[in-house]
Structures are given as C-alpha cells and as structure tokens.
Amino acid sequence: MTSTQLINPATEEVLRAVEHVDVAAVDDAVARASAAQRRWARLAPAERAAGLRAFAAAVDAHLDELAALEVANSGHPIGSARWEAGNVRDVLQFYAGSPERLSGKQIPVAGGIDVTFHEPMGVVGVITPWNFPMVIATWGIAPALAAGNAVLVKPAEWTPLTTMRLAELAVEAGLDADLLQVLPGQGSVVGERFVSHPGVRKVVFTGSTAVGKKVLAGAAAHVKRVTLELGGKSANIVFADCDLEQAAATAPGGVFDNAGQDCCARSRILVQRSVYDRFMELLEPAVRAVAVGDPAAETTEMGPLVSRTHWNKVASYVPPNAPVAFRGTAPTGPGFWFPPTVLTPERTDRSVTEEIFGPVVTVLAFDDEHDAVTLANDTEYGLSGSIWTDDLSRALRVSRAVESGNLSVNSHSSVRYTTPFGGFKQSGVGRELGPDAPLHFTETKNVFIAIKEEQ
Numbered sequence: 001m002t003s004t005q006l007i008n009p010a011t012e013e014v015l016r017a018v019e020h021v022d023v024a025a026v027d028d029a030v031a032r033a034s035a036a037q038r039r040w041a042r043l044a045p046a047e048r049a050a051g052l053r054a055f056a057a058a059v060d061a062h063l064d065e066l067a068a069l070e071v072a073n074s075g076h077p078i079g080s081a082r083w084e085a086g087n088v089r090d091v092l093q094f095y096a097g098s099p100e101r102l103s104g105k106q107i108p109v110a111g112g113i114d115v116t117f118h119e120p121m122g123v124v125g126v127i128t129p130w131n132f133p134m135v136i137a138t139w140g141i142a143p144a145l146a147a148g149n150a151v152l153v154k155p156a157e158w159t160p161l162t163t164m165r166l167a168e169l170a171v172e173a174g175l176d177a178d179l180l181q182v183l184p185g186q187g188s189v190v191g192e193r194f195v196s197h198p199g200v201r202k203v204v205f206t207g208s209t210a211v212g213k214k215v216l217a218g219a220a221a222h223v224k225r226v227t228l229e230l231g232g233k234s235a236n237i238v239f240a241d242c243d244l245e246q247a248a249a250t251a252p253g254g255v256f257d258n259a260g261q262d263c264c265a266r267s268r269i270l271v272q273r274s275v276y277d278r279f280m281e282l283l284e285p286a287v288r289a290v291a292v293g294d295p296a297a298e299t300t301e302m303g304p305l306v307s308r309t310h311w312n313k314v315a316s317y318v319p320p321n322a323p324v325a326f327r328g329t330a331p332t333g334p335g336f337w338f339p340p341t342v343l344t345p346e347r348t349d350r351s352v353t354e355e356i357f358g359p360v361v362t363v364l365a366f367d368d369e370h371d372a373v374t375l376a377n378d379t380e381y382g383l384s385g386s387i388w389t390d391d392l393s394r395a396l397r398v399s400r401a402v403e404s405g406n407l408s409v410n411s412h413s414s415v416r417y418t419t420p421f422g423g424f425k426q427s428g429v430g431r432e433l434g435p436d437a438p439l440h441f442t443e444t445k446n447v448f449i450a451i452k453e454e455q
Contacts, residue, residue: 002186004157009075009304010295012334018160020185026193029152029181033123034199036178037150041120045099051175052099052146056092058173059085059166066134066162073161074133075303075336076258077295088138088166091417091433098146098438112450118442120148121201121225125194127187127215128163129207130156130306131261131357136229137163139417140204141180143437152200153182154190158306187211195219202226202441206263209355209381209426216429227430227440229263229422231355232383235376236266237398239369240275242388242410248282251361252290254386254412256328256340259302260359261310263427264384264406264414267356270375273365280363283342284326290340292330305336305358314338314358317351325363353379369394373401382424384414405431 006015021029040048059066066088067081076084104116126140137153144151155163160182167182183190194200195218202225205215209230219226236254238247254266271279295303305311318324318341328340340359345351352362366372376385382403388410389395395409405423406414415421420434430440 004160004184006073006158006161007307008072009306010335012308012336015072015161018164018184020157021183021190022185023189023193026152026183026185026190027197029178029183030123030197030199032178033150033152033181036176037120037122037148039176040145040150040179041148045102048099048146048148049096051173052092052096052142054173055170055175056089056096058169059089059092062165062169063089066165069161069165070134070159071295071303074130074159074306075295077300077303078298079300080258081295084132084135085162087417088134091135091138091142094417095142095146095438098143099148102147102438102442104444109448112448114446114448117445117447118147118439119445121441121443122149123200124149124151124441125191125197125200125203126151126153127191127194127203127205127207128153128155130159131258131263133159134162134166136206137166139421139432139437140227141166143433144204144441145180147438147441149441150179151181152194153180154187154194155182155184157184157186160184191215192218195224196222198222200224204432205229212428227422227432228428229432230383230426230428231381232263232265232423232427233268233353233355233379233381234264234266234384234386234404235402236269236386236412237366237372237376237388237402238269238271238275238279239372239387239389239391239394240272241390241394243390244275244279245282246410247388248279249286250412251283252286252340255361256287256290256302256359259305259338260314260361261306261357263355263357265357266384266386266412267361268352268376269361269363270366270372271363272372273367276363276365280325283363287326287328287340287342290328292328292337292339294331302340302359305338308336310357311336311338314356314360317354317356317358317360318343322351328359347375347378355381369398373398377401377403380426383427384423386410386412 330337422431
C-alpha cells in the first residue's frame with residue numbers, strides 16, 4: 001500500500017505519513033455507504049437535522065484542534081485557520097435547517113393530483129483540493145447529508161488531516177461511521193473510481209480546470225451528475241471615480257490571502273489609466289506591509305506556499321527578467337516562502353493569462369469602461385472579481401457585463417454559505433452553497449394520482 005509523507009510547509013519537517021486506499025477499499029466503502037445511506041434517508045427529517053446539529057457541535061468543541069492541524073498541514077495563518085474551522089461549524093448548522101424544508105410541490109392538473117418529491121441520489125463522491133481542505137469538503141458534505149445522501153470524500157494528498165478529523169468528529173457526534181467516509185489516496189485511483197463506480201451517483205470536484213475536464217469526460221461516459229468548481233483568473237477593476245485609497249489598501253487582501261492559493265484571488269488588477277500612477281503609489285506600501293511569517297503567530301497575515309513543487313510552479317512566473325514593480329518580504333531559511341509580488345507585464349504575458357495560484361498579481365491599465373470589461377473578460381475563466389466605483393449605474397452595468405459567477409462591488413467578497421457560488425466558462429459547472437444547495441443532491445420525482453369521478 002502506498003502512502004504520502006506530509007510536510008509542514010513552514011518548516012519542511014515531516015508531520016506523518018498517511019496511507020492510501022486502493023480500488024478494492026473504495027468499492028468496499030461504496031457498499032457500506034450505500035447501506036448507511038438507506039438507513040439515513042429513512043430517518044425523519046427532524047432526526048437528520050438533529051444529527052447535523054450534533055456534528056456542528058462536535059466541530060465547535062474542537063475548533064482549536066482543527067485550526068492547529070491546518071496550520072501544521074497547510075501553512076495557513078492561525079487566524080485564518082480558526083475562521084475556517086468556524087466556517088465548517090457554521091455551514092453544518094446552516095444546512096441542519098434543510099431536511100425539514102426540502103418540500104416538493106403540488107401541481108394543478110386535470111384528472112387527479114400531481115406532486116413532486118426530492119429524492120436523495122444515494123452515495124456522493126466529493127474530491128477536494130489542497131488549498132482550503134476542511135472548508136471546501138464541508139461545502140459538499142453538509143448539503144449532501146441534509147438531502148439524505150451518504151458522502152465519500154477524497155482529500156488532496158498534500159493536506160488530508162483536517163478532513164480526516166472531521167469524519168472522526170461525525171462519528172463522535174453519533175452519525176453512522178459509514179455515512180461519511182474519508183478515503184485518502186491518489187486521484188488516479190480514488191478519484192477515478194468515484195467517477196467510474198456505478199454506485200457513486202454524483203461527483204463534486206474542486207480543483208484545476210485540466211483535471212476537472214477529465215472528471216467531466218469520465219462522468220459523461222456514465223451519465224453521472226457532477227458539480228465542478230475549477231480555476232480562476234479574476235479581475236479587480238478599479239475605476240477613477242472610486243475611493244482609491246480604500247481600493248489600494250484592500251487589494252493585497254484580495255489576492256494574497258492564503259498566499260494567493262485561492263481560486264477567487266483577484267490576480268489581475270485593472271486600473272483606469274488616469275489614476276494608474278497614483279494607485280501604484282498607494283499599493284506599494286500596502287503590499288510591503290503584508291506580514292509574512294510563522295503561521296502559528298497571531299500577527300501573521302500570509303504563510304508559506306503548500307509545497308516545494310508548487311513553489312517551483314509559482315516561481316516560474318517571475319523569472320529574473322520579470323517586470324517586477326515591487327515586492328513584499330518573506331522569511332529566509334526552511335519553508336516554502338514566496339514574497340507578495342506585483343508585476344506590470346504586457347496584456348499577453350502568461351502571468352496575465354494563466355492561473356498562477358500564488359502571491360503574484362499583475363497590474364494593467366485600461367482606458368474606459370468598455371476597455372475594462374473587454375480586458376476582464378479576456379480569459380477562459382469566470383469565477384470571481386471586484387469592481388471599484390462610486391457610480392451605482394456603472395457598478396450595475398459592469399457587473400452585468402463581466403462574465404463571472406461571483407462579483408463584489410467595493411469589496412472582495414466571494415463566498416458566503418448563504419448564497420450560491422460557482423463559475424462561468426471554464427471555471428466550473430453548477431453551483432455550490434446557498435439555500436438551494438441540498439436540491440442539487442436530489443432527483444425530482446413526479447407522481448400523478450388519478451382521482452375517480454364521482455359515480
């Protein structure tokens with residue numbers, strides 16, 4: 001049996017080894033999950049709701065433990081990791097209200113009564129990325145369980161620890177051990193088996209667009225439902241009429257959060273030409289002020305990259321001759337450290353067109369609103385973005401014109417569990433989160449009941 005040695009990205013020390021499951025283990029897990037799902041679905045909605053609330057309470061009792069695990073395994077700053085653990089709890093609590101609200105419809109028809117039911121799909125496979133492990137896992141786990149399904153999770157090989165702990169907490173909360181199972185392993189083994197196994201009725205994948213295309217193609221061969229949340233190259237559009245000081249002060253947080261390892265990172269800053277120079281003057285001190293360091297320290301704002309392999313990928317976008325406007329600072333010595341970096345390239349440079357997934361941002365000038373929208377849409381992605389303007393009409397026009405699933409005006413908000421999240425174009429298929437998320441884990445069944453005419 002193969003395994004992965006987990007490395008602390010801030011120290012390069014070995015944390016532990018995690019053994020991988022094989023295809024036979026996946027098949028066994030599917031069989032056990034299928035039986036557990038039938039038991040779970042037969043429970044009264046109020047009982048399923050109580051189970052999710054108990055799960056949320058168990059997470060709440062272990063917030064500090066989960067946060068510490070994420071700091072060590074992923075290199076997330078402790079403040080961010082605490083927020084992530086709290087988000088897991090909150091998402092579970094939010095969807096605990098869903099089982100008793102998954103009501104169908106009564107549709108007026110001739111000759112009888114027509115009603116619809118939302119039936120659970122069965123076993124759902126969730127494949128998660130390494131950048132926000134426990135948070136993104138819970139985005140699939142919570143609504144799927146609320147809808148009456150069982151869930152199998154394949155965590156990313158580099159960062160599985162918090163997701164593995166969540167499965168343990170679910171059991172401690174009283175859920176069936178087979179209802180939520182975490183299966184560490186290689187994507188080519190576990191992930192591909194999720195896609196090919198006939199007992200897995202839906203696959204939720206978060207990761208790169210390249211792998212997402214493979215998941216989509218494999219699922220198509222089995223007519224299997226999928227939700228895909230993929231890459232991004234989001235634009236932060238800064239118009240001359242905005243609060244320029246605020247736009248510059250908040251821009252680093254919009255791209256350097258989680259060391260830029262965020263599919264929603266505003267990795268292209270587009271600035272109206274008339275205020276470009278002033279914006280850059282304001283941006284430089286904000287970038288240099290980003291506190292990069294020990295993720296266990298309370299004052300740290302940005303930690304290391306997740307691995308040496310990923311560090312090399314990010315560094316390839318900043319060769320010695322790169323048009324670096326300015327950089328922040330980063331520690332030297334052990335750890336996969338990369339300083340916040342601002343580039344001013346040509347519009348066609350690969351740093352502008354490709355997803356870097358690191359603390360590197362490009363700044364480009366635009367002439368007018370039409371040019372800004374054209375530039376923002378000049379990408380195969382369409383996940384997120386920001387628009388900075390004090391003109392409400394412009395904010396609405398540009399919001400409608402930018403081809404992106406999640407936009408914010410005068411802020412960098414991207415994801416709330418109370419609202420739908422997903423991308424346009426090659427950033428994904430389907431939506432996660434929001435009040436309708438449990439419905440995406442159900443099949444609609446229509447039943448017509450004939451009524452005899454009075455004799």
